[in-house]
Amino acid sequence: xxxxxxxxxxxxxxxxxxxxxxxxxxxxxxxxxxxxxxxxxxxxxxxxxxxxxxxxxxxxxxxxxxxxxxxxxxxxxxxxxxxxxxxxxxxxxxxxxxxxxxxxxxxxxxxxxxxxxxxxxxxxxxxxxxxxxxxxxxxxxxxxxxxxxxxxxxxxxxxxxxxxxxxxxxxxxxxxxxxxxxxxxxxxxxxxxxxxxxxxxxxxxxxxxxxxxxxxxxxxxxxxxxxxxxxxxxxxx
Amino acid sequence: xxxxxxxxxxxxxxxxxxxxxxxxxxxxxxxxxxxxxxxxxxxxxxxxxxxxxxxxxxxxxxxxxxxxxxxxxxxxxxxxxxxxxxxxxxxxxxxxxxxxxxxxxxxxxxxxxxxxxxxxxxxxxxxxxxxxxxxxxxxxxxxxxxxxxxxxxxxxxxxxxxxxxxxxxxxxxxxxxxxxxxxxxxxxxxxxxxxxxxxxxxxxxxxxxxxxxxxxxxxxxxxxxxxxxxxxxxxxxxxxxxxxxxxxxxxxxxxxxxxxxxxxxxxxxxxxxxxxxxxxxxxxxxxxxxxxxxxxxxxxxxxxxxxxxxxx
Numbered sequence: 257x258x259x260x261x262x263x264x265x266x267x268x269x270x271x272x273x274x275x276x277x278x279x280x281x282x283x284x285x286x287x288x289x290x291x292x293x294x295x296x297x298x299x300x301x302x303x304x305x306x307x308x309x310x311x312x313x314x315x316x317x318x319x320x321x322x323x324x325x326x327x328x329x330x331x332x333x334x335x336x337x338x339x340x341x342x343x344x345x346x347x348x349x350x351x352x353x354x355x356x357x358x359x360x361x362x363x364x365x366x367x368x369x370x371x372x373x374x375x376x377x378x379x380x381x382x383x384x385x386x387x388x389x390x391x392x393x394x395x396x397x398x399x400x401x402x403x404x405x406x407x408x409x410x411x412x413x414x415x416x417x418x419x420x421x422x423x424x425x426x427x428x429x430x431x432x433x434x435x436x437x438x439x440x441x442x443x444x445x446x447x448x449x450x451x452x453x454x455x456x457x458x459x460x461x462x463x464x465x466x467x468x469x470x471x472x473x474x475x476x477x478x479x480x481x482x483x484x485x486x487x488x489x490x491x492x493x
Numbered sequence: 494x495x496x497x498x499x500x501x502x503x504x505x506x507x508x509x510x511x512x513x514x515x516x517x518x519x520x521x522x523x524x525x526x527x528x529x530x531x532x533x534x535x536x537x538x539x540x541x542x543x544x545x546x547x548x549x550x551x552x553x554x555x556x557x558x559x560x561x562x563x564x565x566x567x568x569x570x571x572x573x574x575x576x577x578x579x580x581x582x583x584x585x586x587x588x589x590x591x592x593x594x595x596x597x598x599x600x601x602x603x604x605x606x607x608x609x610x611x612x613x614x615x616x617x618x619x620x621x622x623x624x625x626x627x628x629x630x631x632x633x634x635x636x637x638x639x640x641x642x643x644x645x646x647x648x649x650x651x652x653x654x655x656x657x658x659x660x661x662x663x664x665x666x667x668x669x670x671x672x673x674x675x676x677x678x679x680x681x682x683x684x685x686x687x688x689x690x691x692x693x694x695x696x697x698x699x700x701x702x703x704x705x706x707x708x709x710x711x712x713x714x715x716x717x718x719x720x721x722x723x724x725x726x727x728x729x730x731x732x733x734x735x736x737x738x739x740x741x742x743x744x745x746x747x748x749x750x751x752x753x754x755x756x757x758x759x760x761x762x763x764x765x766x767x768x769x770x771x772x773x774x775x776x777x778x779x780x781x782x783x784x785x786x787x788x789x790x791x792x793x794x795x796x797x798x799x800x801x802x803x804x805x
Contacts, residue, residue: 262593273581334577338638341541341573342594343566491545 259344263352264359267326271360276325284318284364292371302379307371308390308460312397312453315361316430319398320422322360323405324415326353327483331413336487346487350480354399354406361398365391386462393459396472397452401426403479410486426452494519495540495646495676500549502535509535511700512549522672524691525680526794532700533680534574537650540678541571553646567595570644574651576635580624584615584634587623588641595642605641613637613667629660636664640671647671649679653686665689684794696794720744721769723755724782731755733776737768752781761787 271277291310299306327350330336339349375382401422408422409415432451436444448454455468495517502510510532517523527533538544540551542562551558556565579587588609592602610616613633618626623634632652639647649668653661668679668690681687687694688708696704696711704711723734731746734757745756759765766783773780 259594262590266590269586270579270581333579334573334575335579336577337538337543337573338571338577338591341543341566341569341571342591343563344594345563490543493545493547 259348260352260355263344263349264356267353267356268359271322271356276322277360280318280321281360281364281367284314285367287314288368289371296371296374302375302382304371304375304382304387304390305460307368308394308456311365311368311394312430312456315398315401316423316426318364319357319361319401320405320408320419320426323353323357323402323409323422324419325409326357326406327409327487328412328415328418332415340487340490347484350406350410350483350487353409354402354480357402357405358395358399361402362395365394365398383462386460389462389464390460392464393456396459396469397456400452400472400475400479403476403483404429407479407483407486410483494552494554495678496552497536497540498550498552500536500539500551501547502532502539502544503547508700510539510546513697513700513702514549515695515702515705517676517678519676520672520674521692522668522677522679522690524687524694525678525697526682526684526687526694527680527697527703528682531682531697533682533697534650536697537571537648537678537680538573541569541648542566543573567642568645570639570642570647572635572639572647572649572652575654576632576652578623578631578634581622583620583622584626584637585619587634588637591638592641597642605643609637609641612640612670614663629656629663632656632660632664636667645676647675647677649677651680651682653681661686718758719761719763720786721757721759721766722782722784722786723757723769723780725753725755725773726779726781727751727753729753729776729778734769734772737772738763738765741765 288307288310292306295306327336330339340346372387375387404425405418405422408420408425409418411421412418429450429452432447433454434451436448439447449471455471458465458468497513497515497517500510500513501508513532513536525533525536535544539546539558540553542558542565545559553565553568558565582590585606588606589602592598592605597605606619610619613636615630615633615637618630618634623631626634636649636652639649652668653664656664665686668677671677672690672692679687679690693707694705694711695702728748728751731743731753734755735741735743738759740759740763742758743755744758745754747754757769766785769783770780
């Protein structure tokens with residue numbers, strides 16, 4: 257566990273010692289802020305539905321940008337050889353990097369709290385429970401995208417390739433329940449179940465269903481396991 | 494004691510290492526010599542658990558790389574080829590990170606940091622960012638990382654590549670000093686590098702071992718020629734020298750200012766200096782100079798690692 261924390265801390269200091277964290281955070285907040293303020297006062301509803309609609313969309317770009325370097329840079333610079341010949345397990349490297357990406361996403365979400373505070377001031381008896389559920393849902397979506405981003409970063413030593421690969425997978429998962437009318441009926445149930453938005457929209461309405469939680473956790477588990485397997489390819493005989 | 498046993502590594506259809514076996518004794522500096530692409534780095538990467546062998550195994554003390562990878566990594570210090578470092582970190586943070594991964598933290602870290610920066614000459618750069626360091630200081634940082642946990646075994650893959658001559662001498666001295674108490678495996682494609690640091694060497698070519706032994710052993714097992722340079726007062730017939738032994742060949746002779754300079758060649762298995770001297774005495778020659786040149790190790794390395802068929 258200590259080793260995971262060690263990798264996590266190294267990763268966090270890399271984020272905040274370079275411009276990556278600041279630039280992506282600023283862009284993330286600007287876009288969400290623009291979406292929110294441009295319609296919040298027009299809709300006249302006491303909830304954060306606008307935010308909960310825009311954040312998962314912005315995440316599709318924001319998260320691959322955060323994670324694209326995490327393993328690809330180590331592969332590229334050869335530091336992966338240094339890291340994996342320390343007494344550190346491959347899964348500890350992947351988890352450390354995953355948690356640091358989730359933490360950065362958490363920081364991003366924390367900075368959207370002013371929207372929530374605005375709502376408390378101007379709204380009329382907002383449903384606080386539903387809003388907290390929404391934030392939990394956003395964190396789950398973010399963590400799930402981060403696991404996909406880590407996988408995209410593991411398979412390449414080029415950050416652009418990593419970005420595009422994770423972007424495509426994330427975008428596909430986002431798109432699945434938007435294209436249901438175009439697919440044959442026997443597929444639509446499966447596609448809907450695979451889609452991120454379907455599970456997120458339940459949570460953001462304030463309904464915590466174990467099926468939705470299990471969906472996010474199992475996708476995270478799947479991609480993180482896959483990433484560890486990718487690191488182990490070098491050990492193939 | 495490191496025992497490499499029947500080690501083979503394939504990359505797809507390419508055999509990088511082909512059934513090699515050798516031992517590294519405790520406390521010795523073993524030079525691992527071979528041209529580029531001979532399989533040096535692959536072998537060292539298997540030793541450090543970065544790669545897994547296709548077949549065969551490496552035993553270190555009573556551990557082996559297939560079953561005890563994590564425990565082996567704890568007792569090994571490794572400087573990979575090209576010395577990969579995190580450019581955005583400073584030296585202190587980098588050493589702190591690698592030490593923490595080996596569970597050296599707090600007071601123990603600070604104490605050891607003083608020792609290591611003394612040994613590696615890192616004073617004045619501890620708080621500099623790695624990307625700002627010169628190549629020599631980067632190499633010292635990599636070496637500091639490798640020795641920080643005072644490992645039993647030190648594995649250095651081409652540690653002096655790309656350094657200038659002064660830096661090379663410094664790193665060599667450091668390696669020799671470390672070799673006094675540790676088992677060191679050092680790889681290089683440059684013979685002088687190994688000659689300057691190692692007690693024993695293993696020469697590898699195309700994934701196979703071409704030679705294995707101390708420098709003296711390799712020299713004597715190598716069927717080369719000795720060249721004997723002679724300078725004799727007066728003018729004489731150099732051909733007479735071939736009477737001493739049937740294996741002697743006259744390579745060169747010239748007369749200059751009343752002196753005869755002769756070069757003769759004979760196999761390394763013979764030492765005919767005494768016979769030559771006594772022959773000269775018998776003939777009444779005044780021998781002014783006698784100088785022995787053995788075919789250099791450099792030549793031997795070239796001969797051992799050339800393509801089959803004899804052409805380089």
